[in-house]
Amino acid sequence: MxxxxxxxxxxxxxxxxxxxxxxxxxxxxxxxxxxxxxxxxxxxxxxxxxxxxxxxxxxxxxxxxxxxxxxxxxxxxxxxxxxxxxxxxxxxxxxxxxxxxxxxxxxxxxxxxxxxxxxxxxxxxxxxxxxxxxxxxxxxxxxxxxxxxxxxxxxxxxxxxxxxxxxxxxxxxxxRPFNGSASGAAAAAGGAVGDRATGPRLDVAGLALVAPGLALFVFGLAESGRLGTVASSSVVVPALVGIAMVAGFVVRALKTPAPLVRITLLGRRAVASGAVTLVLFSSAYFGSMLVLPLYWQVARGLSPAETGMLGIPQALATGLSLQVASRLVDRLQPARVVGFGITLAASGLLAAVLLLDANTPYWQLMLAMSVTGVGAGSTIMPTITTALRNLDDRDSPSGSTLLNITSQVGVSIGTAATSVVLASGLASRGLAAVLAGGDAGGGSDTAVPGAGPAQVAVDVAAGFAAACRTTLGVPLVLMAGALVAALTVLPRRASQTSTAVVEG
The missing domain is CATH 1.20.1250.20 (MFS general substrate transporter like domains)
Structure with a gap:
């Protein structure tokens, strides 16, 4: 239940x-x-x-x-x-x-x-x-x-x-069995399950730094994706202010006895390596997820519902592989499981880059992205499991919070970076209006003089596909970085004996 x-x-x-x-x-x-x-x-x-x-x-x-x-x-x-x-x-x-x-x-x-x-x-x-x-x-x-x-x-x-x-x-x-039973001492130290009487005091200063800091950083990234550039005050100013506030939170969290989130957990190899791998892979995978749906709708003229249906094989591949890999990581070396997953995801993405043009058969791109989905399912949850596996009740709230913040930041970075590169690629091909709501028939700048609407649509589709190919190079580079992190810093043992008292 x-x-x-x-x-x-x-x-x-x-x-x-x-x-x-x-x-x-x-x-x-x-x-x-x-x-x-x-x-x-x-x-x-x-x-x-x-x-x-x-x-x-x-x-x-x-x-x-x-x-x-x-x-x-x-x-x-x-x-x-x-x-x-x-x-x-x-x-x-x-x-x-x-x-x-x-x-x-x-x-x-x-x-x-x-x-x-x-x-x-x-x-x-x-x-x-x-x-x-x-x-x-x-x-x-x-x-x-x-x-x-x-x-x-x-x-x-x-x-x-x-x-x-x-x-x-x-x-x-x-x-009901999880209604809160941690001791007051554990809760006061940033514990897991304290109740109303014994729970820790809120780190108001820490919250005032990290919450708006993250929001400003994410807002700056979102603006860069919307504008298609990082060279704007509406991007740079909130992002830098956000980074400064988060840095201030980190400094405070290292000094205060009861921080909002226990940053010191990043001193543990499993947590730190999991966070690095997760931020790089999340940036790559969720950044790549932005490209193909736009390609289907703009270059191939499909509706949102049709686009969603074309993503079903990838979603199934991700979910099924997640179930298998999450069990394997209990028995095999985490670095091997996650390394295999990242390699597979990068291979599928590379195949999509090589295949993608204005007339690529649907099944080829669906197959390539399904391979990427298998890789994602074999990477994200096994990485999180490895990072959090041996945390006790006192540390698990801060550990899961750190990993969720890392994942959210990674998604925001990847989406923004992909959006900027795609917008730049479209602008260089005279297709900037496409991301502003234009369609495949509206990019007349790319057509030869005297060309009819059909030729314009063909030219726009080809230009958009070329921009998508270039854009997918960003996630590939990020996945390469995630693979290096996974193979060099993730723990080698499948599981370790924990001294924590496990309840429930």
């Missing part, structure tokens, strides 16, 4: 993200706003998530994992209903922020529960179960989103209500 509650809660969040991705253009049309404005429906959620994740360790130490998890799900469901009732773009963005506050806690708190519920030698299998939403969500989300959008954009949010209520009821019942 515990894992059913965690899987259903995780599925709720993953479904929402994948549905939103399909509905962006429809939202822009129905709300009569431009694409840059409607992107704040996603950006607002991401910023709220970035500000919320750092608080997860303290919230669990103060209120217990059950209260925090149920509260996070409740906030997410409430935000979903309000989004479905939004009356304009401003209210929709505001309610998406509320969704992000709840959604940002679901994954890290779910990891904490898994670490408490399972012994170290079985945590790979347990993390694999926690990753089941990655298998189901990307398969159902795009298809369901395409169907719901045709009825009304409001249903892409209201559909979360029945699923969310079921997740809330199950979590409230199944997580």
């Amino acid at each position: 515990v894992f059913a509650a965690l899987i259903l809660g995780g599925l709720l969040v993953v479904l929402d993200i994948t549905i939103i991705n399909v509905a962006i253009r429809t939202l822009a049309r129905d709300l009569a706003v431009s694409l840059p404005v409607i992107q704040w429906v996603s950006t607002g959620y991401t910023l709220a998530l970035a500000m919320t994740v750092p608080t997860s360790a303290w919230l669990v130490g103060r209120f217990g994992v059950r209260r925090v998890y149920v509260g996070a799900l409740g906030g997410f469901v409430l935000g979903s209903v309000l989004c479905g009732l939004a009356w304009d773009i401003g209210s929709l963005i505001a309610f998406r922020v509320l969704q992000g506050v709840g959604g940002g806690l679901v994954q890290p708190v779910g990891m904490m529960i898994v670490l408490r519920a399972t012994p170290p030698e079985r945590r790979g299998r347990a993390m694999g179960l926690l990753g089941l939403p990655v298998l189901v969500g990307p398969v159902l989300g795009p298809t369901l989103g395409g169907w719901l959008v045709e009825i009304s954009w409001r249903w892409i949010f209201l559909v979360n209500l029945p699923v969310g209520l079921a997740a809330l009821l199950l979590a409230a019942r199944a997580l």
Whole structure:
């Protein structure tokens, strides 16, 4: 029942993200706003998530994992209903922020529960179960989103209500044994499960540095992706201020006895190596995920729903391989499992680069990206499991928080870098209007004089495909860096004996 509650809660969040991705253009049309404005429906959620994740360790130490998890799900469901009732773009963005506050806690708190519920030698299998939403969500989300959008954009949010209520009821019942039982001493030291009476005090100064610091950094990255350049004050200023604030938080966390997040955990090889590998691979993989959907829609003229269906094989490959690799990492050397996964992901991505043109057969690109999906499933969750495997109840909240922050930063970096390179490539080919909402028939700058609309479309498709090939070189380089990190710094042993008292 515990894992059913965690899987259903995780599925709720993953479904929402994948549905939103399909509905962006429809939202822009129905709300009569431009694409840059409607992107704040996603950006607002991401910023709220970035500000919320750092608080997860303290919230669990103060209120217990059950209260925090149920509260996070409740906030997410409430935000979903309000989004479905939004009356304009401003209210929709505001309610998406509320969704992000709840959604940002679901994954890290779910990891904490898994670490408490399972012994170290079985945590790979347990993390694999926690990753089941990655298998189901990307398969159902795009298809369901395409169907719901045709009825009304409001249903892409209201559909979360029945699923969310079921997740809330199950979590409230199944997580009763996890209501908070850590000792006051452990909680005061940044412990795992403290209750209201004995939980640690909030590191207000640390929160005032890291939460807005991460939000400003992510905002700068999002702006660079939107503008297609890093040479803008709206990109550089918030990013640098954000980095400075996060650096200040790190300095403070190393000195204060009860920090918001225990940065000293990065002194452990498993945690540090996992964080490095995760940030590089997340940047590469999620950055590459931006390119092919745009290629399908712009160069091949497919609808968002059709684009989502073409991604189903990759989603299935990722989810299935995640289940296998998460179990293998309990028995084999983590460096071998993760190294194999990164190599496979890079191989699939390289094949996509070599194959991609304006008329590549669908099955070839789907096969190449499915190979990349197998690699991703064999990398992300095994890396997280290796990093967190031997943390005890006192350290697991900070450990899972650090890994979730790392992952979120990696996704933001990869998406921004890919967007900038793609925008630059399109601009050099006279196709800058494509990312501003143009279609394959609107890039007349690339056509020869006197060419008709059909020839213009062919030229634009070829130019867009060429820009996509160049852009995918960025994720390939990042994956190479992740492979070096995995093979040189990840632990060599499959599991170690933990001295922690495992509850549940």
